[in-house]
Amino acid sequence: MLKLSRMPSGEPEIFRSIQGEGVSTGAPCVFVRLATCNLACSWCDTKYTWDWKNHDIQRETMDLRPEDVQQRILTLGAPRVVITGGEPMLQQDELAPLVAAFKSRDIPCEVETNGTIAPDDAMTDTVAQWNVSPKLANSGNRAERREVPTALAAFAILPNAYAKFVITQPSDADEACALAERYGFPPERIILMPEGTSPETLRERGQWLAELCAERGVRFSTRLHILTWGNQRGR
Numbered sequence: 553m554l555k556l557s558r559m560p561s562g563e564p565e566i567f568r569s570i571q572g573e574g575v576s577t578g579a580p581c582v583f584v585r586l587a588t589c590n591l592a593c594s595w596c597d598t599k600y601t602w603d604w605k606n607h608d609i610q611r612e613t614m615d616l617r618p619e620d621v622q623q624r625i626l627t628l629g630a631p632r633v634v635i636t637g638g639e640p641m642l643q644q645d646e647l648a649p650l651v652a653a654f655k656s657r658d659i660p661c662e663v664e665t666n667g668t669i670a671p672d673d674a675m676t677d678t679v680a681q682w683n684v685s686p687k688l689a690n691s692g693n694r695a696e697r698r699e700v701p702t703a704l705a706a707f708a709i710l711p712n713a714y715a716k717f718v719i720t721q722p723s724d725a726d727e728a729c730a731l732a733e734r735y736g737f738p739p740e741r742i743i744l745m746p747e748g749t750s751p752e753t754l755r756e757r758g759q760w761l762a763e764l765c766a767e768r769g770v771r772f773s774t775r776l777h778i779l780t781w782g783n784q785r786g787r
Contacts, residue, residue: 553615553616553617553618553646554586554615554616554617554618554621554643554646554647554650555586555587555588555613555614555615555643556584556585556586556587556613556614556615556616556621557585557586557587557598557600557601557612557613557637557638558611558612558613558614559785559786560785564614564616564621564624565583565584565585565785565786566582566583566584566585566621566624566625566628567582567583567628567786567787568580568581568582568583568628568629568630569581569582569583569777569786569787570776570777571632571634571662571776572775572776572777572778572780573683573716573745573773573774573775573776573777574683574714574716574743574745574773575681575683575714575743575771575773576632576634576662576681576683577773577774577776578776579631579632580631580632581630581631581632581633581634581662582625582628582629582630582632582633582634583633583634583636584621584625584633584634584635584636585598585601585636585637585638586601586635586636586637586638586639586640586642586643587601587602587609587612587613587637587638588601588602588613588637588638588639588642588643589601589602589637589638589639589642589666590639590642590666590668590669590697591639591666591668591687591691591693591697591698592692592693593687593691593692593693593718594690594691594692595690595691595718595720595747597749597783598637598638600612601613601637601638602637602638602639618646618647618649618650618653621650622650622653622654625654630659631659632659632660632661632662633654633659633660633661633662634661634662634664635647635651635661635662635663635664636664637664637665639665639666639668639669640663640664640665641663641665641668641669641671642669644669644671644672644674644675645672647663647675648672648674648675648678651663651675651678651679652674652677652678654678655678655680660680660681661678661679661680661681662679662680662681662682662683663675663679663681663682663683664683664685665682665683665684665685666684666685666686666687666698667684667685667686667700667703667704667707667715668697668698668699668700668703669700669703670700670702670703670706670707671706671707671710676710679712680712681712681713681714682707682710682712682713682714683714683716684704684707684713684714684715684716685715685716685717685718686698686699686704686715686717686728686731686732687699687718688717688718688719688724688727688728688731689724689727690718690719690720690721690724690747691718699731701735704731704735705735705736707735708735708736708737709736713737713741714737714741714742714743714771715728715731715732715735715737715741715742715743716743716744716745716773717731717732717742717743717744717745718745718746718747719744719745719746719747719757719761720746720747720757722760722761722764725744725761725764725765725768728742728744729742729768729770739768739769739770740770740771742770742771743770743771743772743773744761744764744765744770744771744772744773745761745772745773745774745775746758746761746774746775748775748778749778749783750778750782750783751778751779751782754774754775754778754779755779758772758774
């Protein structure tokens with residue numbers, strides 16, 4: 553069984569949208585939001601998937617068989633699937649058959665992860681793109697929890713893994729680039745993205761961050777879904 557986030561309607565959080573972040577920004581896709589996480593980022597905008605002190609786990613999550621998840625995705629006509637969370641890699645054993653099923657249909661799957669859990673062979677053989685988001689000091693997580701050297705090194709050697717960092721202030725860019733370079737992510741696979749859940753914050757931070765990316769020769773990403781729809785679930 554897979555543990556998914558549950559929408560206020562009671563349905564699992566599986567929805568059609570566009571990819572709002574990273575190298576695939578603008579691509580049409582179906583999102584699958586899994587529940588539970590092994591970190592606790594202060595600025596997380598999906599705390600309902602893991603913060604059980606402030607959210608009811610029974611109300612916010614549900615269990616579904618992978619084949620039922622697959623059928624719901626196919627019903628939405630997915631040209632691409634993005635598996636997000638929470639932290640999907642906590643459920644990689646259950647995810648592997650689902651991702652493999654989509655690969656057999658020539659439907660690419662992206663997996664969004666915090667980079668603390670190394671992928672196994674079943675996942676590396678079938679995932680089309682890894683959106684790895686290592687957490688910085690600005691997340692509020694302890695260094696030994698957010699930076700797992702063996703896991704980051706395992707992702708860095710995968711040519712389809714991109715390191716995407718959440719930036720709140722200019723000094724975060726130094727920390728992000730140093731971390732990425734320490735594990736061997738090349739500049740073309742390093743992405744800096746402003747933190748923010750409002751269009752105004754993203755525009756303000758995006759101006760100076762885009763300039764920093766140009767100076768450093770790394771990619772810039774905004775959060776297109778926030779700019780388009782605001783901070784809404786299921787978008």
